[in-house]
Amino acid sequence: xxxxxxxxxxxxxxxxxxxxxxxxxxxxxxxxxxxxxxxxxxxxxxxxxxxxxxxxxxxxxxxxxxxxxxxxxxxxxxxxxxxxxxx
Numbered sequence: 001x002x003x004x005x006x007x008x009x010x011x012x013x014x015x016x017x018x019x020x021x022x023x024x025x026x027x028x029x030x031x032x033x034x035x036x037x038x039x040x041x042x043x044x045x046x047x048x049x050x051x052x053x054x055x056x057x058x059x060x061x062x063x064x065x066x067x068x069x070x071x072x073x074x075x076x077x078x079x080x081x082x083x084x085x086x087x
Contacts, residue, residue, distance in 0.1 A: 013030050013031070014030070014069070014075060014077075014078070015028060015076055016031055016078045017029070017078075018056075018080045019080065019082065020049065020082050021081060022083075031043070031069060033068065033069050033070040034069070035068065035069050037063045037064065037067055040056065053084065053085055054085065055082070055084075056080050057081040057083065058073075058080050058081070059073075
């Protein structure tokens with residue numbers, strides 16, 4: 001049963017949204033639980049959004065580049081905030 005559950009999780013998809021703070025835009029994305037923040041950045045580039053000098057936040061917590069969505073407890077319907085780095 002565990003093997004089946006692990007196999008099915010490979011195909012599981014979440015529909016999340018990324019809030020682009022500067023543009024005041026919600027961008028829908030389809031992701032997998034094992035995707036990392038770097039994978040999210042690549043998806044955004046395909047959508048025409050440059051995110052390399054921006055930071056992702058979820059529930060007021062900054063997400064790390066190699067953190068998976070599952071590790072960050074991001075689920076179907078979650079909204080991530082993407083803001084420019086303040087330097």
